[in-house]
Amino acid sequence: MGKTALIVxxxxxxxxxxxxILLDAGYEVCAIAPDSAAAMACAGSCDFALVDVNLRxxxxxxxxxxxxxxxxxxxxxxxxxxxxxxxEVPGALGYxxxxxxxxxxxxxxxxxxxxxxxxxxxxxxxxVEDDRIAG
Numbered sequence: 001m002g003k004t005a006l007i008v009x010x011x012x013x014x015x016x017x018x019x020x021i022l023l024d025a026g027y028e029v030c031a032i033a034p035d036s037a038a039a040m041a042c043a044g045s046c047d048f049a050l051v052d053v054n055l056r057x058x059x060x061x062x063x064x065x066x067x068x069x070x071x072x073x074x075x076x077x078x079x080x081x082x083x084x085x086x087x088e089v090p091g092a093l094g095y096x097x098x099x100x101x102x103x104x105x106x107x108x109x110x111x112x113x114x115x116x117x118x119x120x121x122x123x124x125x126x127x128v129e130d131d132r133i134a135g
Contacts, residue, residue, distance in 0.1 A: 006046035010034040048075040048112030075112035
């Protein structure tokens with residue numbers, strides 16, 4: 001393992017919960033970013049990102065995710081209560097609905113790490129139903 005995550009989330013208690021789950025599973029967390037500027041400042045330090053849609057600077061999560069994937073090769077999984085606000089985001093692997101379970105976050109991290117979704121796991125929903133990411 002040893003992959004490094006960026007958490008893009010403006011609700012500090014949610015972000016700290018995500019961080020705890022990832023750290024306990026052996027992942028590193030390079031930063032918690034509450035807005036698009038902070039996320040982009042950390043983009044070069046991570047392998048994957050868990051991104052909320054609504055951040056401190058508005059509904060900027062989808063544009064942050066697109067820039068992370070396009071400009072830095074970062075694998076992105078959304079963690080949001082508002083999946084209908086995501087839209088089309090090239091490079092995004094899928095999303096986890098809030099409130100989330102620890103298993104859902106671990107499945108999202110494994111998807112970003114390996115590119116494979118566990119069979120019969122509906123915790124992480126793909127961006128496009130028939131478009132499974134192969135890595």
